[in-house]
Amino acid sequence: MGTATVPAGRRPAGVVPARRRPVRPGRSPSARREARWAYLFLAPWLVGFLAFQAGPMIASAWLSLTEYDVINEPRFTGLDNYRQLTSDPQVARSLGNTVLYTLLHVPLVMVLSLGLALLLHRVGRFQGFFRTVFYLPVMTPAVAVGILFLLLLNTQDGLVNRGLALVGVDGPSWTTDPDWILPGIVLMSLWSLGSTVIIYLAALQNVPRDLYEAASIDGAGRWARFRTVTLPMISGALFFTLVVNTIASLQMFTEVYTMYFGNRETQNRFNSDAATFYVIHLFQEAFQFLHMGFASAMAWLLFVIILLITLVQMKLGNRFVYYEGDDR
Known part of the structure; x- marks a missing residue:
């Protein structure tokens, strides 16, 4: 029998081609x-x-x-500490104080910081000076801030109530009245809004002027330009400060502890229950009562709460935040 001739470019029938092993380029000596x-x-x-x-x-x-x-x-003890968390009234009270403080503090700081940043954006040549002035309070130690506001919010001799008296307002008992302790703490927290102001100012300076000019040509007024140009273009900075300030507010500790729990005399004189924040109660359980296991369970509960809130914020932020180069 003659030998069959296989056309060029075709493999013989029944012959399976050998699988080639992919060649992995080795890392160069410089890369290593x-x-x-x-x-x-x-x-x-x-x-x-x-x-x-x-x-x-x-x-x-x-x-x-x-x-x-x-x-x-x-x-x-298994999950006993976590079961106790659900039945401890002090945990619920401290968590409620912390959440209420966060709901008051975060929007107020964001609104005031944005207003100050808009004013600084128009200052001109003195902008650097005012940036420094607004940021300096952020550098103040938290313990010093607590002591300072303990004096400022004093019912009789405090500078805040003296200023209110000048306009005919009888100032409240910021540090003794349970209804005014939390507002006083929120007022104190505004001392350190300078960092948020600087972030918003940087975001405002990055908004292209062409967008404002185009909006003006289309007949948009000042409020319309702010709503349709400024807010969307700085939404990334707004979202960042929302997340960061929320996390910081839920962990509020040093200033409040200095004001109301710094020494036994202060703690007996003031109504400390209204100022008991979650981290303060955690600190007391761990280092005052030596309930380290229970305090650790409290810490993990706070971690889970912050994680869930941040995840919700991230989910909502993906819908409302504009990022440069985003095609949505």
């Missing part, structure tokens, strides 16, 4: 050297993260399942 340097520079952060963040979080998660008073060995 850069990777080693990257890991070397990241090492301090990684060590710090494991030692001061990941490690304590894992330890806190374990302690939240135990009864631990620092002196004796932890005793495993």
